[in-house]
Amino acid sequence: MKKIVKNLTLADQSYEMIRNAIISGRLAPEEELPEEKLAADLGISRTPLREALRKLAIEGLIELHKGRPATVATFTKEDSLHQMELRRILETYNIEKIATIFDRKLIKNLKENLRHQLEAVAADDFQYFIDLDREFHLLLAGKSHNPKLSEIIEHVNTGVNRAFLVLSNTLPISAKEAVEEHALIVEALEKQDSQKARDEMEKHMANIERRFLVYFHKGEENQ
Numbered sequence: 001m002k003k004i005v006k007n008l009t010l011a012d013q014s015y016e017m018i019r020n021a022i023i024s025g026r027l028a029p030e031e032e033l034p035e036e037k038l039a040a041d042l043g044i045s046r047t048p049l050r051e052a053l054r055k056l057a058i059e060g061l062i063e064l065h066k067g068r069p070a071t072v073a074t075f076t077k078e079d080s081l082h083q084m085e086l087r088r089i090l091e092t093y094n095i096e097k098i099a100t101i102f103d104r105k106l107i108k109n110l111k112e113n114l115r116h117q118l119e120a121v122a123a124d125d126f127q128y129f130i131d132l133d134r135e136f137h138l139l140l141a142g143k144s145h146n147p148k149l150s151e152i153i154e155h156v157n158t159g160v161n162r163a164f165l166v167l168s169n170t171l172p173i174s175a176k177e178a179v180e181e182h183a184l185i186v187e188a189l190e191k192q193d194s195q196k197a198r199d200e201m202e203k204h205m206a207n208i209e210r211r212f213l214v215y216f217h218k219g220e221e222n223q
Helices: 010-024 035-042 046-058 077-098 104-122 126-141 147-158 160-167 171-190 194-221
Strands: 062-065 068-072
Touching (some): 010 035, 035 046, 046 062, 077 171, 104 126, 171 194
């Protein structure tokens, strides 16, 4: 790994570098992440490194263990499908509720996000797309009048399901489709069509599951 350049905080830079190594496959599932070696590789102390590891654990990219090094997370088909089911229930319910009130600022922010999504896909910058995809869904969650619902949606979007989608390498295929699905959701919101918004979100969530299963079955065939 490259050594840290002191622009952002050391913890933030450590997080980005380790995250990139996991997403790119340079760090494999179940690979150990010994703090002493990582800190030496990055040229930092253990304190910012531990902060970075905690953040990666929250996102589901690594697993922390007592008495032994953290490891790169592994994901099962069943766990991922359970997370997707939860997302589908929460996000379709949320969008149906928020779609009845036109929110000019929300529409503007969603369209700006979509524009950046298209740019990321065109540049094959899928790490950036992942961040934008998450932001898109959290913009919608943030409009809920129920703060607990928003909190749970945010947690699900940053948990193991989101991490699996990062690691599954489905993005070169699925990102363009996802942008188109997001655009249909925004169009329904702009028209204040709550049923259409719910239907489009339901389709989007079903397609996420479909794309995952296509990838997963290909992986099984190659084993």
